[in-house]
Amino acid sequence: MAGAFFARFIPPTKKDLRFSKPSEALQKRKRGLDSQVTDASTPPPSPKKQKKSEGVPSSGNKEVYKKDKRFRSAVDDSVQKAPDGEKTNASTPADETETISSEGKKDLAKRQPVKCDPRKIEASPDITKTEDIILQNGIPDNLVQNGKSSKRERKQRPKRLEVNGSDAEIASVKHSKILSRFKKSTVESKVIQNDPLDVAGNVKGTNEAIEPVVAHGLEPLPQPLLATSDSDEKPSYSSLPPWLAKPLIISADRRVKFADLGIDTKLLKILDDHGYKEAFAVQSTVIPLLLPTPSYHPGDLCISAATGSGKTLSYVLPMIKALDTSTATRLRGLIVVPTRELVKQARETCELCAAGTGLRVGTALGNVAIRDEQRTLMRVDSVYDPQSSAEQQQNYMKAEHWTQFNLHDYVSEIKGLNVPLPGYVSRREPNVDILISTPGRLVDHIRFTKGFNLHHLQWLVIDEADRLLNESFQEWVDVVMNSLDTGRSFDVFGATGKFLSNFGVSMSRKHPRKVVLSATMTKDISKLNSLRLVNPKLVVIGASETEKLADPQHSTAKIEDVALITLPPTLKEHSVPAGDGSEKPLYLLRVLLHHIGVDPSTKNALRRRASLQKSDSSHHASSSDSSDSLSSPSLSDSESSSGESTPSSDYKPATSSPNENIARVLVFTRSSEAASRLSRLLSLLCPSIASKVGTIIKSSKSSASRKTLSSYRQGKVTIIIATDRASRGLDLPSLTHVINYDVPTSLTVYVHRVGRTARAGSKGSAWTLVTHGEGKWFSATITKDSDGKIVRSGAMERVNVKLDSMKDIKKEYGAALDRLEIEVKTDFRSKRPSRTGRAIVGS
Numbered sequence: 119m120a121g122a123f124f125a126r127f128i129p130p131t132k133k134d135l136r137f138s139k140p141s142e143a144l145q146k147r148k149r150g151l152d153s154q155v156t157d158a159s160t161p162p163p164s165p166k167k168q169k170k171s172e173g174v175p176s177s178g179n180k181e182v183y184k185k186d187k188r189f190r191s192a193v194d195d196s197v198q199k200a201p202d203g204e205k206t207n208a209s210t211p212a213d214e215t216e217t218i219s220s221e222g223k224k225d226l227a228k229r230q231p232v233k234c235d236p237r238k239i240e241a242s243p244d245i246t247k248t249e250d251i252i253l254q255n256g257i258p259d260n261l262v263q264n265g266k267s268s269k270r271e272r273k274q275r276p277k278r279l280e281v282n283g284s285d286a287e288i289a290s291v292k293h294s295k296i297l298s299r300f301k302k303s304t305v306e307s308k309v310i311q312n313d314p315l316d317v318a319g320n321v322k323g324t325n326e327a328i329e330p331v332v333a334h335g336l337e338p339l340p341q342p343l344l345a346t347s348d349s350d351e352k353p354s355y356s357s358l359p360p361w362l363a364k365p366l367i368i369s370a371d372r373r374v375k376f377a378d379l380g381i382d383t384k385l386l387k388i389l390d391d392h393g394y395k396e397a398f399a400v401q402s403t404v405i406p407l408l409l410p411t412p413s414y415h416p417g418d419l420c421i422s423a424a425t426g427s428g429k430t431l432s433y434v435l436p437m438i439k440a441l442d443t444s445t446a447t448r449l450r451g452l453i454v455v456p457t458r459e460l461v462k463q464a465r466e467t468c469e470l471c472a473a474g475t476g477l478r479v480g481t482a483l484g485n486v487a488i489r490d491e492q493r494t495l496m497r498v499d500s501v502y503d504p505q506s507s508a509e510q511q512q513n514y515m516k517a518e519h520w521t522q523f524n525l526h527d528y529v530s531e532i533k534g535l536n537v538p539l540p541g542y543v544s545r546r547e548p549n550v551d552i553l554i555s556t557p558g559r560l561v562d563h564i565r566f567t568k569g570f571n572l573h574h575l576q577w578l579v580i581d582e583a584d585r586l587l588n589e590s591f592q593e594w595v596d597v598v599m600n601s602l603d604t605g606r607s608f609d610v611f612g613a614t615g616k617f618l619s620n621f622g623v624s625m626s627r628k629h630p631r632k633v634v635l636s637a638t639m640t641k642d643i644s645k646l647n648s649l650r651l652v653n654p655k656l657v658v659i660g661a662s663e664t665e666k667l668a669d670p671q672h673s674t675a676k677i678e679d680v681a682l683i684t685l686p687p688t689l690k691e692h693s694v695p696a697g698d699g700s701e702k703p704l705y706l707l708r709v710l711l712h713h714i715g716v717d718p719s720t721k722n723a724l725r726r727r728a729s730l731q732k733s734d735s736s737h738h739a740s741s742s743d744s745s746d747s748l749s750s751p752s753l754s755d756s757e758s759s760s761g762e763s764t765p766s767s768d769y770k771p772a773t774s775s776p777n778e779n780i781a782r783v784l785v786f787t788r789s790s791e792a793a794s795r796l797s798r799l800l801s802l803l804c805p806s807i808a809s810k811v812g813t814i815i816k817s818s819k820s821s822a823s824r825k826t827l828s829s830y831r832q833g834k835v836t837i838i839i840a841t842d843r844a845s846r847g848l849d850l851p852s853l854t855h856v857i858n859y860d861v862p863t864s865l866t867v868y869v870h871r872v873g874r875t876a877r878a879g880s881k882g883s884a885w886t887l888v889t890h891g892e893g894k895w896f897s898a899t900i901t902k903d904s905d906g907k908i909v910r911s912g913a914m915e916r917v918n919v920k921l922d923s924m925k926d927i928k929k930e931y932g933a934a935l936d937r938l939e940i941e942v943k944t945d946f947r948s949k950r951p952s953r954t955g956r957a958i959v960g961s
């Protein structure tokens with residue numbers, strides 16, 4: 119049979135095959151494979167022996183051997199099946215071919231196929247479909263070895279003939295090996311292209327299971343998938359913890375009756391008498407979460423709600439209700455706020471709600487000596503504790519003391535120094551149920567006030583949380599949290615606690631409920647983590663646009679989609695281009711007199727205002743062509759670019775105050791020095807308003823700020839010039855306007871400044887003077903908010919203010935600056951290096 123095959127085998131002519139010179143590496147591989155397939159020097163093994171020897175080939179040989187074996191049988195079959203006398207030269211002699219390299223594959227794609235005679239190919243009926251493809255396209259010339267055999271192979275050939283008895287068989291073995299490998303690698307590469315997942319299973323289009331191909335590191339490197347456009351895609355994951363990523367979102371429009379929140383009738387009456395008719399959104403959401411109702415949340419709360427939305431009442435009401443049930447006075451509620459003014463404000467609300475409950479409300483702020491505060495905050499209890507008393511006696515009464523003991527002196531000493539009677543010990547305790555404190559003074563008490571502790575604390579409120587967490591204030595967070603943790607240990611229960619804990623009774627206290635609030639709540643998880651919150655929940659009170667996020671259909675809304683800053687919906691914002699800043703006081707005056715109408719009462723002012731309005735109306739008409747010379751370069755067209763508005767357009771406070779038509783203004787400067795000079799300059803420029811101007815600044819004594827605030831409440835002061843100290847939480851009743859004389863330093867500062875007006879549903883108006891140099895920053899950070907951090911109900915309106923008609927005032931302005939300069943030099947010569955009065959202009 120082998121002889122018949124050999125007789126039919128006719129080597130291909132040069133015309134049939136195009137040869138190329140194999141590379142050195144391919145030559146080496148070929149030699150290696152040859153030696154793996156057949157060992158010509160050994161006698162032919164018996165089938166059994168051969169099988170055994172096949173069973174233990176080296177891993178590299180195994181694969182080749184299998185293929186070899188399979189092909190042998192295929193060739194044998196094909197030879198058997200081929201009709202006698204029919205000749206085919208479709209087979210390529212094995213010793214004249216080469217294994218496929220990656221180079222070869224590349225060449226396969228690039229080069230023209232070798233032309234083969236299809237009739238000859240047809241002669242082999244057992245050639246598989248893949249073989250058909252290869253052979254029809256031709257074997258690439260670099261796959262076919264040069265017709266000259268290597269020396270070694272020529273030497274080996276006779277031996278093989280001797281051993282196997284058939285040269286054709288050797289040739290067929292080699293051919294099969296190469297063809298089989300080529301076939302598999304071709305099929306596999308096709309499959310990888312079409313469906314890489316299919317490689318491990320059946321190849322598409324063939325039902326043949328693919329054996330793993332030994333590619334010897336020559337397989338194509340895996341390529342990355344083509345990048346798809348993901349501009350619209352949002353990550354489906356969040357780096358935030360679930361409680362922060364999925365807040366409870368409530369629309370700011372929500373209103374509920376206080377009676378429906380479980381507030382008792384006595385308190386309802388008090389609230390009603392003070393104008394609290396119904397609960398605002400933050401109150402109607404937070405109170406049920408904090409009180410034992412079906413919505414009760416057993417954990418801490420973080421609350422983000424706009425300025426003036428009523429956050430104070432949202433925590434004071436439930437805290438008072440929860441603490442009301444207890445009898446002994448202990449420090450159980452602690453409210454931390456950043457400024458003294460806020461301490462007083464929170465105290466007022468607490469005292470209002472605690473009226474008639476017997477709860478004691480105290481404050482701790484740095485305006486009095488700590489000793490005085492200790493006297494009012496602390497009390498000394500005489501507690502019967504013979505054991506401790508005996509220990510104390512042993513410490514106090516040493517032998518030498520007894521020799522000098524005088525009973526009369528002892529009794530009088532007890533009276534004066536509050537020394538306990540025998541068997542009793544003195545124990546110092548905070549003498550308030552609720553303490554409202556600034557963080558710095560709170561730390562002072564924890565560190566230095568004997569007996570001051572937070573062991574009994576049940577409520578901890580942190581208002582203006584982002585500010586308190588941003589500034590260290592003597593590391594107050596760590597000090598307070600450590601004090602709370604100490605208070606949870608069984609040691610605080612004294613000897614009884616130790617005794618019971620020895621018997622396995624859990625003696626640790628409950629975590630105090632923590633309520634954290636801000637209008638600009640931080641998403642900084644590390645800062646929030648420092649508060650050691652337990653089972654926290656984030657509540658966001660948003661503008662009506664965020665209502666859709668609260669919709670169950672939008673339940674996948676994440677904190678990334680929710681702006682945590684919402685401006686009051688009743689706030690109207692304006693920006694005023696203020697040129698290069700050299701005439702900023704004049705712009706301020708113009709806004710105060712013309713747009714806000716701060717001085718409608720005096721005849722002088724009315725006359726001035728009438729003349730200004732007259733001249734402004736002409737400017738109004740021409741504002742579009744010339745006013746932009748004053749404007750900041752980046753105030754875009756999307757912002758309303760209008761002429762000057764009349765005072766009546768935005769001046770309609772929605773309060774029921776009898777002084778409804780009086781404008782009340784808070785002007786922000788960037789420093790205390792600038793505030794006091796601006797106040798003086800305004801008085802010089804416009805003496806009629808001098809008596810109405812007050813300041814709230816850091817450098818002044820707190821009594822001065824207090825005086826300003828009380829004068830404001832009495833209606834005597836209607837213009838307050840302040841620093842950012844007044845920007846946080848200050849609730850100035852019926853404040854109609856905020857003016858940023860100096861631009862705020864950040865969006866957060868802006869939000870808190872303008873949030874002093876438009877509170878509790880009242881209308882309010884904010885004005886910002888923007889110089890050329892500040893325009894770009896202001897537009898990008900405050901007006902446009904490209905980050906989408908802020909929700910505002912309307913666009914900021916740009917108002918172009920003209921100074922052309924203020925020639926008289928300009929003359930006064932020069933004289934006023936000179937006078938201020940002299941005053942400043944005189945006043946401050948001895949105190950500090952003086953800045954000129956003109957420094958106020960740009961500051």
Ligand SMILES: Nc1ncnc2c1ncn2[C@@H]1O[C@H](COP(=O)(O)OP(=O)(O)OP(=O)(O)O)[C@@H](O)[C@H]1O
Pocket residue numbers: 393394395396397398401423424425426427428429430431636637846847848849873877878
């Ligand atoms: N339910 C209510 N009805 C009427 N007025 C209310 C109600 N709740 C609060 N107010 C009033 O709204 C004003 C603002 O309240 P509050 O100071 O608590 O706001 P806030 O959210 O804490 O503001 P900020 O973030 O600026 O501190 C106060 O004058 C308060 O008396």
